[in-house]
Amino acid sequence: MILEMKNVLKQYDNFKLDCSLSLEPGCVTGLIGQNGAGKSTTFKSILDLVHIDSGEINVFGKPHTALTNKDKQDLSIVLSDSGFSGYLTISKIIPVMSAMYDKFDKNDFAERCKRFGLPLDKQIKEFSTGMCAKLKVLVALSHDAKLLILDEPTAGLDVVARDEVLNMLRDYMEDESHGILISSHISTDLEGLCDDIYFICDGKIILHEDTDVLLSDYASLKVDEKQYDKLDKKYIISVLKESYGYRCLTAQKRFYLENYPGIIVEKGSIDDIIMLKVKGETL
Amino acid sequence: MKGLLIKDFQLIFLNIRMLVALCIVSIFLTSSSTSSAAFVISYITIVFFMFVLTTISYDELDHSISFLFTLPVSRKTYVLEKYVFSLICGMVGLIFSTVICTVIGMIKNINFIGPDFIPVALSIYLMLLFIVAFMLPIQLKFGGDNGRIAIFLVFGIIVAAVYIGNKVLEHFHIYKADIIKFVQSLFTANTALIIPAFIILVLATLGISYGISLRIMERRTL
Numbered sequence: 238m239i240l241e242m243k244n245v246l247k248q249y250d251n252f253k254l255d256c257s258l259s260l261e262p263g264c265v266t267g268l269i270g271q272n273g274a275g276k277s278t279t280f281k282s283i284l285d286l287v288h289i290d291s292g293e294i295n296v297f298g299k300p301h302t303a304l305t306n307k308d309k310q311d312l313s314i315v316l317s318d319s320g321f322s323g324y325l326t327i328s329k330i331i332p333v334m335s336a337m338y339d340k341f342d343k344n345d346f347a348e349r350c351k352r353f354g355l356p357l358d359k360q361i362k363e364f365s366t367g368m369c370a371k372l373k374v375l376v377a378l379s380h381d382a383k384l385l386i387l388d389e390p391t392a393g394l395d396v397v398a399r400d401e402v403l404n405m406l407r408d409y410m411e412d413e414s415h416g417i418l419i420s421s422h423i424s425t426d427l428e429g430l431c432d433d434i435y436f437i438c439d440g441k442i443i444l445h446e447d448t449d450v451l452l453s454d455y456a457s458l459k460v461d462e463k464q465y466d467k468l469d470k471k472y473i474i475s476v477l478k479e480s481y482g483y484r485c486l487t488a489q490k491r492f493y494l495e496n497y498p499g500i501i502v503e504k505g506s507i508d509d510i511i512m513l514k515v516k517g518e519t520l
Numbered sequence: 521m522k523g524l525l526i527k528d529f530q531l532i533f534l535n536i537r538m539l540v541a542l543c544i545v546s547i548f549l550t551s552s553s554t555s556s557a558a559f560v561i562s563y564i565t566i567v568f569f570m571f572v573l574t575t576i577s578y579d580e581l582d583h584s585i586s587f588l589f590t591l592p593v594s595r596k597t598y599v600l601e602k603y604v605f606s607l608i609c610g611m612v613g614l615i616f617s618t619v620i621c622t623v624i625g626m627i628k629n630i631n632f633i634g635p636d637f638i639p640v641a642l643s644i645y646l647m648l649l650f651i652v653a654f655m656l657p658i659q660l661k662f663g664g665d666n667g668r669i670a671i672f673l674v675f676g677i678i679v680a681a682v683y684i685g686n687k688v689l690e691h692f693h694i695y696k697a698d699i700i701k702f703v704q705s706l707f708t709a710n711t712a713l714i715i716p717a718f719i720i721l722v723l724a725t726l727g728i729s730y731g732i733s734l735r736i737m738e739r740r741t742l
Contacts, residue, residue, distance in 0.1 A: 281586070284589065286589055286590075286741070286742040287741050306592035309590075309591070309592040310592050316587055316590065319584055321584065322578045322579070324531060324534055325527070329530040332530075333527045337522075337523035337591055
């Protein structure tokens with residue numbers, strides 16, 4: 238286990254984080270939720286940027302508060318709202334990174350930056366959103382870290398830039414000892430990248446499932462009032478009232494396909510699952 | 521810590537134009553007396569110390585400080601680096617200002633660097649370190665702009681406290697002039713002890729200041 242959070246609690250005036258999750262080597266784990274659901278607080282707790290009230294966080298088998306600067310060399314973090322000072326340039330970042338990480342390869346990093354169209358001598362504050370996002374990921378990938386923690390690495394990117402960033406992450410995962418914990422509100426990014434996904438809502442993990450299972454076994458059932466009354470509800474997770482009747486979330490798509498041929502069964506998507514889990518009524 | 525020091529030097533090099541302006545202003549500030557050289561040295565050294573506070577402002581800008589702690593940097597390393605950076609910056613400022621004064625002296629054909637230069641320069645350095653020891657915890661607690669307001673407030677309170685203290689002492693017929701005379705008599709009686717005593721006082725203040733700063737950073741949510 239490269240990362241484990243057990244019953245982590247953090248109480249704010251209007252918000253409470255109550256989270257448990259784990260990440261195995263060789264896995265990409267997604268954390269998905271609405272804005273303000275607790276994704277960034279979860280990440281900041283792992284890094285001890287936010288002090289937790291109770292619970293346990295272990296990184297590489299060590300309590301997160303006991304991580305030394307040497308241990309942190311195996312960690313790479315992309316935060317959605319911060320990075321190197323915008324007044325620095327990539328050329329100025331290189332000696333900083335070189336002094337901080339034993340495995341930082343400055344020539345390779347500079348080469349990659351050039352390949353991704355990032356100017357070395359321009360101040361970062363002059364970069365576009367896409368360039369900033371690419372730089373953050375390139376910095377994170379520059380020193381052969383074992384664990385990547387990425388908070389919204391694709392936010393604000395156009396389709397092409399997003400694809401480039403996701404491909405970088407796929408290349409990184411070719412090493413089986415690596416692991417990624419990633420958050421995004423763009424569900425398709427996670428569907429194509431993650432092995433398993435945690436859903437977080439109001440600071441609580443409301444669902445954890447393998448991505449393959451989510452996409453193969455979960456479904457959204459669209460039924461009218463009559464069909465809803467006759468529906469066997471033992472495999473219904475949550476229900477949302479719609480203008481045409483009800484939309485129901487199930488993790489047993491095959492059961493409803495085989496037994497209720499008249500109803501509309503839509504393949505589960507992460508967006509549907511979030512919508513139904515957050516807005517729907519749990520049965 | 522080396523990485524943080526490099527970063528901070530990179531950030532202060534952004535103010536290179538200010539350094540050039542300082543050199544030009546220094547030429548006009550120096551007259552034929554050595555006291556004007558002391559003024560230039562303290563002026564330039566203060567600016568170098570101010571660079572330390574500027575780097576904290578840069579760190580605070582756009583939440584950059586949160587990112588810094590995702591790097592192999594602990595809160596302790598960060599705080600220690602700011603103190604080490606202050607010592608280095610002050611020393612660089614002192615050397616830089618001495619070079620400037622020497623060059624200006626050569627141009628104006630005046631010898632600024634007399635026998636009393638080293639004690640004067642050392643006193644300025646120690647005095648400024650003493651001030652830095654007060655300012656760093658405030659800046660780390662309140663951040664960039666708020667920190668500056670807090671520093672003004674603290675110094676305002678100190679001035680007010682001194683004024684009120686003076687009034688209270690006058691009430692008891694203890695006058696400022698007598699206190700100054702007493703302190704001066706202490707110093708003249710123990711000339712050899714002044715600098716070592718001052719060094720110990722500054723080091724002790726820096727040590728306490730470091731402890732407070734560390735506590736502030738360890739409690740801080742980033």
